[in-house]
Amino acid sequence: xxxxxxxxxLIEVRELTVRLSSGHVAVDRVSFEINRGECLSLxxxxxxxxxxxxxxxxxxxxxxxxxxxxxSISLEGRELTILSDKKMRPVRGExxxxxxxxxxxxxxxxxxVRSQIVxxxxxxxxxxxxxxxxxxxxxxxxxxxxxxxxxLGSYPHQLSGGQCQRATIAMALATEPLLLIADEPTTALxxxxxxxxxxxxxxxxxxxxxxxxxxTHNLSVVAQLADRVxxxxxxxxxxxxxxxxxxxxxxxxxxxxxxxCLPSVEIRREEPPTIPGxxxxxxxxxxxxxxxxxxxxxxxxxxxxxxxxxxxxxSSHKARCRFAGILFGxxxxxxxx
Amino acid sequence: MSATIPLVECRNxxxxxxxxxxxxxxxxxxxxxxxxxSLRIGPEETLALxxxxxxxxxxxxxxxxxxxxxxxxxxxxxGRDLEGLSARELRRLRRxxxxxxxxxxxxxxxxxxxxxxxxxxxxxxxxxxxxxxxxRIDQLxxxxxxxxxxxxxxxxxxxxxxxxxxxxxxxxxVNPRFVVADEPVSALDISVQGQILKLxxxxxxxxxxxxxxxxxxxxxxxxxxxxVAVMYRGRVVELACTEMIFANALHPYTRLxxxxxxxxxxxxxxxxxxxxxxxxxxxxxGGCDFAGRCPxxxxxxxxxxxxxIEVQPGHWVACPVLTAE
Numbered sequence: 001x002x003x004x005x006x007x008x009x010l011i012e013v014r015e016l017t018v019r020l021s022s023g024h025v026a027v028d029r030v031s032f033e034i035n036r037g038e039c040l041s042l043x044x045x046x047x048x049x050x051x052x053x054x055x056x057x058x059x060x061x062x063x064x065x066x067x068x069x070x071x072s073i074s075l076e077g078r079e080l081t082i083l084s085d086k087k088m089r090p091v092r093g094e095x096x097x098x099x100x101x102x103x104x105x106x107x108x109x110x111x112x113v114r115s116q117i118v119x120x121x122x123x124x125x126x127x128x129x130x131x132x133x134x135x136x137x138x139x140x141x142x143x144x145x146x147x148x149x150x151x152l153g154s155y156p157h158q159l160s161g162g163q164c165q166r167a168t169i170a171m172a173l174a175t176e177p178l179l180l181i182a183d184e185p186t187t188a189l190x191x192x193x194x195x196x197x198x199x200x201x202x203x204x205x206x207x208x209x210x211x212x213x214x215x216t217h218n219l220s221v222v223a224q225l226a227d228r229v230x231x232x233x234x235x236x237x238x239x240x241x242x243x244x245x246x247x248x249x250x251x252x253x254x255x256x257x258x259x260x261c262l263p264s265v266e267i268r269r270e271e272p273p274t275i276p277g278x279x280x281x282x283x284x285x286x287x288x289x290x291x292x293x294x295x296x297x298x299x300x301x302x303x304x305x306x307x308x309x310x311x312x313x314x315s316s317h318k319a320r321c322r323f324a325g326i327l328f329g330x331x332x333x334x335x336x337x
Numbered sequence: 338m339s340a341t342i343p344l345v346e347c348r349n350x351x352x353x354x355x356x357x358x359x360x361x362x363x364x365x366x367x368x369x370x371x372x373x374x375s376l377r378i379g380p381e382e383t384l385a386l387x388x389x390x391x392x393x394x395x396x397x398x399x400x401x402x403x404x405x406x407x408x409x410x411x412x413x414x415x416g417r418d419l420e421g422l423s424a425r426e427l428r429r430l431r432r433x434x435x436x437x438x439x440x441x442x443x444x445x446x447x448x449x450x451x452x453x454x455x456x457x458x459x460x461x462x463x464x465x466x467x468x469x470x471x472x473r474i475d476q477l478x479x480x481x482x483x484x485x486x487x488x489x490x491x492x493x494x495x496x497x498x499x500x501x502x503x504x505x506x507x508x509x510x511v512n513p514r515f516v517v518a519d520e521p522v523s524a525l526d527i528s529v530q531g532q533i534l535k536l537x538x539x540x541x542x543x544x545x546x547x548x549x550x551x552x553x554x555x556x557x558x559x560x561x562x563x564x565v566a567v568m569y570r571g572r573v574v575e576l577a578c579t580e581m582i583f584a585n586a587l588h589p590y591t592r593l594x595x596x597x598x599x600x601x602x603x604x605x606x607x608x609x610x611x612x613x614x615x616x617x618x619x620x621x622x623g624g625c626d627f628a629g630r631c632p633x634x635x636x637x638x639x640x641x642x643x644x645x646i647e648v649q650p651g652h653w654v655a656c657p658v659l660t661a662e
Contacts, residue, residue, distance in 0.1 A: 045526045045528050045529075046496075046497065046526050047496075160390075160391075161390065190389040190390050190553050191389075191553055191554060191555070191594065191597040191598055191599075192389060192593065192594065192597045193389075194597070194599070195597045195599070198599075217526050217527055217528075218527055218599075219601060220599035220600065220601045221599060223599065223600065223601060223602055223603050224599060243603060244603060247602055247603050257528070258527075258528065259601065261527050261528045261530075261531055262527065262556075262601035263527075263530070263531075263554070263556035263557055263559070263560060264556055264559075264600075264601060265555050265556045265559055265583060265595060265598045266583075268559050268560060268579075268583075269560065271535060271538075272530070272531035272532075272534040272535050272538070272560045272561075273531050274528060274529070274530075274531030274532040274535060275528040275531075276532075278496055278498065278499075278529075
């Protein structure tokens with residue numbers, strides 16, 4: 001856990017809902033908070049609503065995709081839900097920045113790295129072009145890029161995937177945000193580069209005391225960075241716990257299934273582990289527990305609505321499963337059900 | 338290597354691409370994506386080809402299927418050299434050699450229904466009448482874990498995993514003897530990756546086909562392949578059976594790849610990191626390409642190009658330090 005966290009969280013989200021333009025709900029009353037300097041990880045398969053949740057914090061859900069609403073989203077005590085688009089602009093960048101899965105799609109192919117970082121900086125800070133260029137350079141150094149001169153003068157296609165992701169990280173950090181949202185930051189990268197980018201995020205977080213919202217479907221990535229973990233399934237948060245608890249005493253069958261899916265270089269299994277079936281699409285969610293059709297423990301009782309309830313005495317560990325306390329309350333190895 | 342007669346074999350494959358680069362005027366530059374690769378794949382064997390992006394894995398796969406024409410070197414399938422074949426003969430042979438691509442969003446025609454996508458190879462290679470094709474399609478869809486009612490739908494109606502199932506159904510529709518699977522699961526969620534791997538394993542057992550499994554993820558490779566070839570900058574640097582690679586990897590690059598795989602458990606604090614600079618200058622040196630990143634590098638590494646040498650039965654490695662004596 002990160003040290004010196006003040007009592008008030010950095011960002012507090014209450015009852016966040018995203019309704020798609022088709023009318024279906026994709027994110028269903030999600031509440032969470034992130035403390036200063038903390039790394040919270042949002043985990044789930046594609047189509048769970050992870051990215052929509054993150055975009056909602058920036059009020060950046062595209063209009064044609066859907067609309068987000070929340071009882072409250074407060075950043076350092078400031079309510080974001082009531083802000084106009086114009087007032088929201090400085091929050092994006094100075095308050096919250098975001099990096100994406102595909103770094104080559106997140107940058108403009110027609111402009112050099114220098115002009116893109118300088119533009120970002122000057123949109124938020126009143127500094128001269130020259131000073132902005134200097135900040136851009138130091139942001140690249142922070143992001144672990146050695147040949148800053150060459151990279152600054154390069155167009156995105158002249159960089160490798162890893163370099164490009166570092167450049168987008170530099171861009172996101174140049175305005176010194178309080179919270180960085182990293183949406184599958186390493187999924188599109190090679191294993192060797194993935195390690196480097198995760199190490200970079202780890203180092204930057206420590207150096208700047210920046211909070212991180214890490215979105216991923218891969219629990220191995222979570223193990224590298226996260227302090228706390230939210231497991232998301234079909235628009236709901238189904239488990240919320242410290243990273244340690246997730247890896248040693250996961251309480252929700254979905255979390256356990258995700259853990260069991262991780263391939264390992266250390267063992268060869270008889271059969272590759274999977275979660276049968278697919279994530280139900282918004283509009284096609286079953287009643288009651290939404291993981292029910294894919295869950296090996298499902299019983300008729302599971303058709304009733306489940307709430308996110310504390311697992312045993314530990315109120316920081318919550319799960320949305322009626323068996324959570326009974327079946328998984330005890331510590332287990334995290335490998336194999 | 339394996340004692341049996343290989344189904345697929347290539348010797349000293351080289352593929353160079355020419356590009357024009359602006360450095361003091363336009364200059365013709367040549368870049369060898371694949372640089373002297375020799376491989377053998379036995380019948381019903383799965384060979385994994387592992388390496389980082391840009392190391393020439395996909396080009397090698399394309400060369401084996403003759404979807405790319407090699408600059409030099411030879412490829413043969415079932416004892417026949419692909420070089421001398423006429424277009425007609427090659428086309429007949431294609432029935433036995435199929436490919437599965439990484440991106441199931443890009444590899445399926447969005448304007449074809451599933452039935453039309455699956456019918457195409459059967460029509461071309463087997464000339465079956467429509468009624469028989471329809472029955473085969475239903476059967477194929479069931480084999481890959483979809484249902485016959487999916488036949489009339491379009492690719493956009495499916496999830497990534499389901500699309501990859503369709504792409505696999507297309508590849509196996511003509512009962513190929515050899516399939517190149519190019520990162521078939523890396524675009525998918527981890528929970529779905531297992532499903533697709535399982536399908537590939539089942540199909541392989543069922544149809545008895547050989548496979549080249551291209552991947553950058555060693556954890557997947559462990560699940561599916563019998564032998565592993567590790568590629569670095571257009572060359573094979575280590576080749577051994579899967580168990581040997583995971584128990585006793587010799588080449589420093591293979592070890593780097595293995596240590597890069599994230600462990601699905603909480604990281605112990607302050608873990609030492611290996612040097613992992615990936616900057617590719619494109620400069621061709623005379624020595625080992627990995628020397629610049631290699632923790633075991635000695636002065637001799639840049640002197641001459643290391644050859645792939647058999648250090649133990651079936652375990653080949655190209656490293657001047659390991660094979661010095």
